[in-house]
Amino acid sequence: MTKKITILGSTGSIGQSTLDLVRRAGADAFEVIALTANSNVDDLVTQTHEFRPRFIALADVTRGDALRARLSGVDVQIGIGPEAVVEAARIRSDFTMAAIVGAAGLPPTLAAVEQGIHIGLANKECLVCAGELFMHSVRRHGAMLLPVDSEHNAIFQVLERNKPKAVKRFILTASGGPFWQKSLADLRSVSCTDALNHPVWSMGARISVDSATLMNKGFELIEAHYLFDRASEEIDIIVHPQSIVHSMVEYIDGSVLAQMGTPDMRIPIAYALCWPERMEAPVQQLNLAEVSQLTFFEPDLARFPALKHARTAMETGGFAPNILNAADEVAVTAFIGESIKFLQIEEVISRTLEICMSQFPADHDPMVLADVIAVDEQARQTAGKVIASL
Numbered sequence: 001m002t003k004k005i006t007i008l009g010s011t012g013s014i015g016q017s018t019l020d021l022v023r024r025a026g027a028d029a030f031e032v033i034a035l036t037a038n039s040n041v042d043d044l045v046t047q048t049h050e051f052r053p054r055f056i057a058l059a060d061v062t063r064g065d066a067l068r069a070r071l072s073g074v075d076v077q078i079g080i081g082p083e084a085v086v087e088a089a090r091i092r093s094d095f096t097m098a099a100i101v102g103a104a105g106l107p108p109t110l111a112a113v114e115q116g117i118h119i120g121l122a123n124k125e126c127l128v129c130a131g132e133l134f135m136h137s138v139r140r141h142g143a144m145l146l147p148v149d150s151e152h153n154a155i156f157q158v159l160e161r162n163k164p165k166a167v168k169r170f171i172l173t174a175s176g177g178p179f180w181q182k183s184l185a186d187l188r189s190v191s192c193t194d195a196l197n198h199p200v201w202s203m204g205a206r207i208s209v210d211s212a213t214l215m216n217k218g219f220e221l222i223e224a225h226y227l228f229d230r231a232s233e234e235i236d237i238i239v240h241p242q243s244i245v246h247s248m249v250e251y252i253d254g255s256v257l258a259q260m261g262t263p264d265m266r267i268p269i270a271y272a273l274c275w276p277e278r279m280e281a282p283v284q285q286l287n288l289a290e291v292s293q294l295t296f297f298e299p300d301l302a303r304f305p306a307l308k309h310a311r312t313a314m315e316t317g318g319f320a321p322n323i324l325n326a327a328d329e330v331a332v333t334a335f336i337g338e339s340i341k342f343l344q345i346e347e348v349i350s351r352t353l354e355i356c357m358s359q360f361p362a363d364h365d366p367m368v369l370a371d372v373i374a375v376d377e378q379a380r381q382t383a384g385k386v387i388a389s390l
Ligand code: NDP
Pocket: 008, 009, 010, 011, 012, 013, 014, 015, 036, 037, 038, 039, 040, 041, 059, 085, 098, 099, 100, 101, 102, 104, 105, 122, 123, 124, 125, 148, 149, 150, 201, 202, 203, 204, 205, 206, 207, 265
C-alpha cells in the first residue's frame, strides 16, 4: 500500500536524504503529501516539480512572493509563514518526518503528533525543549515515535521494550567530532570551516558545530532520557571515532547489544520510513575487515564542557534544557557568523543558563507550549546580550 508522507524540513540534510529514499522506492511506495522549508526557495521548487506534493509551506515570509512567482501555474497549495508549516503538519498523512532544525520544529512536530500517526523524529529539540510535554502528547494521541538520530535509532532497534527492568544502561556513542584530539590551546583558534568539516557524518551546519562542541551528544542524552524514560545514571556516553557502533544497550545479565552500520543517515531514515518492515537503502555495505579497528574512549569533560551542562540541565529539569537549547542556537549562529570564537560558545551557554535559571523555577517540567516558547524567546534575548558583552 502506498504510504502518504510529509517532510517537515525537506530542504535540509535529513529532508534531502529522506527524499532520496522516497525517489528510489518509487511512486507505488510513497505519496508525498506536504513539504516545508524555511527560506530555500530553489530546492523547494525543484522538490515540488519532482514529488508533486499537495501542499508546501515556507516559514520565511520575506521569500513568499518569490516562491509563488516560481510556481505560478503549478497545481500545488502554497502556505507562507511559521503557521503554514504547522498547517502542513496537520494535513493527514501516514508518516511525518520531523526534520526541521532547532526549537522552530516543536510546534509543527506537535501538530503532526496530534494526528496519532508514525513520526520519524530527527528534530531532537522537541525532546530537549519540551520533553515531558512532547511525550505526554505522543501518549495522549497514540502517535508512534520512530527515532531517526542514529544513536536512538540503534537503541530502538536493540531494545527489548517489553522488558524494561532487564535494561541496565544505555551507552550512546559519539564520534567526538572534528576536534576530539585537539588540546584546549588548539581549540582557542579553530575556525568555523574547521568545525563544519565533520570527519565522518555529513550534516546541516548547526548539528555539525554542536558535534564539534559535543553539545549534540548532550542533547542526545536529554533526548534518550525522555524518549526511553531512563534516569541520568542509566545513560552513558563513550567516544567512538569510527561511528560504526551507533549505540548499545546493556542488560542486567551482562549482555551488551549494539547496532552497527556504515555512517550514513539513510540507514536510520529507511528504518523509520518503513517500520515495522525494512526497505532497501543504497548504502555502502559494512566491511569490518576494512574498518579493521573499533576504538572507544571516555569523553573529556574539561575540553568539552557542553556535555556537563547538558547533563546538569537534564537533572535540573524545569526550563533548564529549553534554556540550554536556546542559548546554544544563538551561540552557534554567532559562531557561524564569526561574531564569537569556538570556546565562547560554551561561555555564552553557561552565562545564559546562570542568568535565566534564577528567573525560572525548576520545580516542574513545562507542560504548556506557550510557556516553552516564551522562555525560549527570553533565553535567546539573554544569550544575545551575553554575546554583546563579550
Ligand atoms: P539542516 O540545517 O540541513 O536542515 C534544516 C531544515 O529545517 C531545512 O529544511 C530548513 O529550511 C528548515 N528550517 C530551518 N529553520 C526553520 C524554521 N525557522 N522554520 C521552519 N523550517 C526551518 O538540518 P539537518 O537536516 O542537519 O538537521 C535537522 C534536524 O535533524 C536537527 O534537529 C538535527 O539535530 C537532527 N539530526 C540531523 C542529523 C544529520 O545527519 N543531519 C542526524 C541526526 C539528527 P531551509 O533549507 O529553507 O533553511
